[in-house]
Amino acid sequence: MGGRTAASVDHMARLRVGVLISGSGTNLQALIDDCARPDAASEIALVLSNRSDAFGLTRAARAGLRSRTIDYRAHGSRGAFEQALTDALEAEGIELVCLAGFMRVLTADFVDRWRDRLINIHPSLLPAFKGLDTHARAIEAGVRFTGCTVHFVRAEVDSGPIIVQAAVPVRADDTAESLAARVLREEHRCLPLALRLIAEGRVSVAGERCLIDAAAPGGALVNPAPDAQE
Ligand code: GAR
Numbered sequence: 001m002g003g004r005t006a007a008s009v010d011h012m013a014r015l016r017v018g019v020l021i022s023g024s025g026t027n028l029q030a031l032i033d034d035c036a037r038p039d040a041a042s043e044i045a046l047v048l049s050n051r052s053d054a055f056g057l058t059r060a061a062r063a064g065l066r067s068r069t070i071d072y073r074a075h076g077s078r079g080a081f082e083q084a085l086t087d088a089l090e091a092e093g094i095e096l097v098c099l100a101g102f103m104r105v106l107t108a109d110f111v112d113r114w115r116d117r118l119i120n121i122h123p124s125l126l127p128a129f130k131g132l133d134t135h136a137r138a139i140e141a142g143v144r145f146t147g148c149t150v151h152f153v154r155a156e157v158d159s160g161p162i163i164v165q166a167a168v169p170v171r172a173d174d175t176a177e178s179l180a181a182r183v184l185r186e187e188h189r190c191l192p193l194a195l196r197l198i199a200e201g202r203v204s205v206a207g208e209r210c211l212i213d214a215a216a217p218g219g220a221l222v223n224p225a226p227d228a229q230e
Contacts, residue, residue: 004199004200004201005201006200006202012041014041014043014199015041015042015043015096015198015199016042016043016045016092016093016094016095017035017044017094017097017098017195017199018044018045018046018048018088018092018094018098019031019044019046019097019100020047020048020049020050020085020097020098020099020100020102021047021049021054021057021100022050022051022056022101022102022103022104023055023101023103024054024055024056025055025056025057025058025059025060025101026101026187026188027101027188028056028059028100030188030191031044031100031192032044032060032063032065033192034192034196035195040199041200042096042195042196042198042199044060044063044065045066045094046066046067046068046089046092046094047060047065047066047067047068048067048068048069048088049069050071050072050081050102050103050104051069051071052069054069066092068088070084070085070088079107079109081104082106082107082109082110085110086110086113086114095117096117096118096119096195096198096199097114097117097118097119098119098120098121098191099118099119099120099153100191101121102120105157106153107155111153111154112155114153115152116205118152119150119151119152119163119194120151120158120160121150121187121190121194122134122148122149122150122151122158123135123180123184124146124147124148124149125145125147125148125149125165126149126151126158126162126165128143128146129141129146130158131157131158133176135176135177135179135183136176138170138179139170139174139175139176139179143170144169144170145167145168145169145170146167146168146170146179147166147168147183148166148168148183148187148190150162150163150165150193150194151163152205160208161205161209161210162209163194163197163198164190164191164193164197164221165190165221165222166189166190166221166223167223168183168186186222190222193222197212197213197216200213200216201213202215202216
C-alpha cells in the first residue's frame with residue numbers, strides 16, 4: 001500500500017479510505033468507530049452508495065463524513081457507472097477502497113484498476129459459499145462452521161487473497177437469520193482489523209496469498225468462543 005511498512009507508518013498521513021455501501025451500513029459503522037481511535041492509521045475520506053435510500057448514508061452523515069450516491073440507473077452502462085465511482089474516489093485521493101455490503105458486481109476493468117487497493121467483506125469462510133444466501137446454504141450443507149472473510153478483490157466474484165477470517169459455529173437450531181446475526185458480529189471485528197493491518201503496513205500480497213506481518217498484534221484470526229451467546 002504505497003510503500004507503507006509497519007516501521008514507516010508512524011510518520012505517514014492516515015490512509016485515505018473510500019467505503020462503498022448499498023444498505024444498512026453496520027460494517028461501515030464498525031469502520032467509523034474504529035477510525036475514531038486516536039491512533040488510527042486510516043480515515044474514511046468518502047462513502048459512496050449505489051442506493052440513495054441506504055441507511056449507511058445516514059450513518060455517514062451522523063459521523064460528519066463526505067458521502068455521495070452514484071446510481072447505476074443514471075449511468076446507462078457498467079463502464080460509465082464504474083467510471084463515475086473511480087472519478088469520485090480519485091477526486092478525494094482515495095488510496096484504499098472497501099466494499100462493505102456493496103451489492104453490485106464490479107467488472108474486471110474496475111477490479112484491475114484498483115488491484116490490491118480494493119477489499120471486500122463476505123459472509124462466509126471463503127472459498128466456501130461464494131455468492132448470495134450464504135447462511136441458508138451453509139445450514140443446508142450441514143457445515144459445522146461458517147464465518148466471514150475479508151479479502152482483496154479479484155475479477156472472479158468473491159475470490160482473491162484472504163486477509164482476515166473469523167469462524168462461527170453453526171448450531172443445530174440456527175435459522176439463516178440467527179446465523180447471519182452471529183456472523184455479522186464477527187464481520188464488525190474482521191473488517192476494522194483488516195483495515196488496521198493494511199493501514200499499518202502489515203499486509204503484503206504474494207501470489208494469491210496474503211502475508212501478515214508476524215508482529216501484528218492478534219494476527220489475522222478472529223476466534224469467537226464456540227459457545228459464544230447472542
Ligand atoms: C454483510 O453481511 C456483508 O458481509 C454482506 O452484506 C451485508 C451488509 O451489511 N455482503 C455481501 O453479501 C457481499 N456479497 P451492512 O450493510 O450492515 O454492513
